[in-house]
Amino acid sequence: MKALFARHALLPEGWRRDVLLQWDDRGNLTAVQPNAVAASGISSVQYVMPGMINLHSHSFQRALGGLTEVAGDSKDSFWTWRDLMYRFARNITPEQMEAIAAQLFSECLRHGYTSVCEFHYVQRAPDGSMYPQASETAQKVIAAARHTGIGITMLPVLYSYSGFGEQPLKPEQARFRTDARDILKIIGELEPLRDAQIEVGVAPHSLRAASVAQIREVLDHLPKARPVHVHIAEQQGEVQQSLDFSGRRPVQYLYDQLPVDQRWCLVHATHLTGDEITSIARSCAVAGLCPTTEANLGDGIFPLEPFLAQGGRFGIGSDSHISQSAIEELRWLEYGQRLAQQRRNIAVSEQQRHVGDFLWQSALQGGAQACGRPVGALAPGKRADLIVLDDDHPNLDGLHDSELLGSLVFCGNDNLVRDVMVGGQWVVRGQKHVAQPAITARFKKTLAELRELRS
The missing domain is CATH 2.30.40.10 (Urease, subunit C, domain 1)
Incomplete structure (x- = not known):
């Protein structure tokens, strides 16, 4: 037995x-x-x-951990960190991606994660050309998941532009470049790998890196139950860029343009208005929160209490992997709220007054929904x-x-x-x-x- x-x-x-x-x-x-x-x-x-679900991972960034904690000549921010990350990603090979991912996944498993959602955007060779198999690097990360035993939801990333209004990519972003056709080809190549341990969805990188028309095209060809993840409203700079381009904040713009529902995971969603909080909660989308990375990059603090008051759903992820501990993500999530509000015991409900129980069970439910696999219970x-x-x-x-x-x-x-x-x-x-x-x-x-x- x-x-x-x-x-x-x-x-x-x-x-x-x-x-x-x-x-x-x-x-x-x-x-x-x-x-x-x-x-x-x-x-x-x-x-x-x-086991916990890690709903947001860029596995190759595990090898960058601790190497960006040196102040530059100007005020450091997410945007200066991003430039360092671009340089790091410039020459990494598919075989190295697999080795890094295997190390990361083994660490995640040892700390209680049993599933991971891989937001995977290094698709091309260092010279910007596509590999003979468009899914080459995605398959290497999946191979690492198989080797370590962790369940994985692979999310090939749609990444066409450097900013709102279809601004051309910068040279250092050449390895990330994909259009709707590229992404659908990658998904098609990965279909035979799907099984009880592996799911395949899609991830428009962000509204600044993928147009609404592209996202619609991909979703029209994606099976209806597959997960859809997107970075959104992570930084105040992104919010201002969205306002300058569309006259609307990122979450408002997303909901005005696309039918967001329970298969969506909105990663970070740090900077929200009251109306945007309501939109996310009512749509039953999951807020993908990554407190250790959000703290490391100086993103800000997610408005958890008003989100929960409206029935909002959330899960946790380790994102850039400065930590591989589900416990640390949940602890940071609660402590950020306490510091911001100068109160204690915030992540609770009328039915569950124990903070640890509420956090773990809620993150299980949100993570399971976001990964699109029968896990989390x-x-x-x-x-x-x-x-x-x-x-x-x-x-x-x-x-x-x-x-x-x-x-x-x-x-x-x-x-x-x-x-x-x-x-x-x-x-x-x-x-x-x-x-x-x-x-x-x-x-x-x-x-x-x-x-x-x-x-």
Whole structure:
């Protein structure tokens, strides 16, 4: 029997005791039974939770982490960081992308992410030409996901312009260039790879990098249930550029032009008016929040409380990967709100007053919606994606179930994720990825190669 017995398991309705989890050969949960009796021959653990979904990733940026924390001659911002990132992306090869992605995904798994949405925009060769297979680099990132075991939603990025009004791309953006035809070709090449672990959607980079007409063309040819992700309203500079071009702020412009619904994920959406908050909440789109990256880049703070008051949905992502911890994203999300409002315990609802529980369960639901895969819950029909907590750690000793997630999210910096299963397969045991030595060796070799190019 493919089964696991949990003394405490986080189910959609909350923590339950003595839960028997069973799954089939395809990695799908077939039964989740509370108040069960532990049978002989079945492994037993203390604390089991659904794995988190990382809904926004640029995997190649993992190799850039920590290298941009030096002040320039002028005031640094998102825009100066972006120029550094462009230079870093200039010469990276598909094989190096795969090595970096594998290292990143193994780290994400060790910290509790079991799925990732890859917002993938380095499509072309360094000279700007398309690879013989248009999906070459996307396939390398998918190969890294397969190797590490993480579930992936691949989102090829539509990226045609450098600014609103169809401004031509800059030379340093040549590797990102795609039009609607390119993106549909890439999606077509990736279709045979789709399975229980892999989904394929699309990501118009932003309203400044893709025209409304292009987005409509792609959506007309994309299967209706596929995820659609877009960067939006991340920076005040972007908001002003949108106003100058259209007379409307980015979110207002998007909703005036396109039918945004539950398959959309609006990444960042940092700078919103009250009406824009209402539009997102009513459309049932997911706000894709990446608090560590948004803090690192000086983006601003998402208006979480009024968004939640209108039933808004959110998930979390690690974006530029200065952190690979789901816990850190959720902690930053709450602490940003506390600092902005000088209050405590903000991310709650009338039904759930425990902040850690509200954050984890809400991010699971929003992340599952954004990735378009049956994940995010320990329930029959969902993927057998779960994490086992380290019950020997003193932070979890003697806690009531209602205190577990509060301690997990808000106490200490140790990684309390001990084991991780994805699709019914153990990929992390004793806090170590099962293929970590080979993955890390290849990553170190890639870093050495990239450093030689910088010197």
